[in-house]
Amino acid sequence: MSTPKPYVVCATQRSGSTLLVESLAATGVAGRPAEFFQYFSSSSLAPQPREWFAGVDDESIVGRLAVSEPGHVDERTADQWRADIRAAGATGNGVWGGKLMWNQTPLLIARTRVAAGDLRAALRWLLGADPLFVHVHRDDLVAQAVSMWRAVQTRAWRDGDVSAVPDEETFYSAEGIAHLAGILAEQQRRWQDWFAREGIEPVDVAFADLARDPTGTTARVLTALGQNPALAPPPPLKPQSNTRSKEWAQRYRADAQQKGYPR
Secondary structure: OOOOOOEEEEEOOOOOHHHHHHHHHHOOOOOOOOOOOOOOOOOOOOOOHHHHHOOOOOHHHHOOOOOOOOOOOOOOOHHHHHHHHHHHOEOOOOOEEEEEEHHHHHHHHHHHOOOOOOHHHHHHHHHOOOOEEEEEEOOOHHHHHHHHHHHHHHOOOOOOOOOOOOHHHOOOOHHHHHHHHHHHHHHHHHHHHHHHHHOOOOEEEEHHHHHHOHHHHHHHHHHHOOOOHHHOOOOOOOOOOOHHHHHHHHHHHHHHHHHOOOO
């Protein structure tokens, strides 16, 4: 029998990637994909709300976001880190899965210490082979940025997370949303450029398709992995979007048109 191929879900924040990886994980045969590469070695923490606004001096934005915690240094060697990641992402049948955002690629490369700035070499060192790439993207940048802006305020990143700030206490900021929209758009552009430069044709997953038919979309990815598509489960997560999301998106589109913000 051939060795099961590892895979990496390549995405940007608030693109629907969590729904996909949790659906794949629920099958029990498609690895245990998680966002393994989001943690800074200096803190062992993922980017915190204010860290998304590095260089922004507007206190009306950053002053209302949670103060960053120091965390603790991750002292694992590169080999220890690799062993932990490979064990955490694999199911018993040998399939390994993980999720990678473009802003996390420098962290991944730095942890490997062998890749000389090359993402593909870093992944080969980590996984022992080229993985299957699954590209999740969301074409509605405004809705994506609004979702991100709400998430950095509440620190609730998925259905079921306990909000540090109740949603009714979140605040609208066209400038805050515009800043995040710029980051998300740049990340998406970098993924597209990298795939083209590397000659990679990833499994393409659009947010609209995933939201409309999460089970069918998961089945398509399972097929690409050589696994049984009938194992695709009902969606394990509920959408976080609500009336407030729609109202803010409509409001931001008007502001963006007037002020030239990304949209």
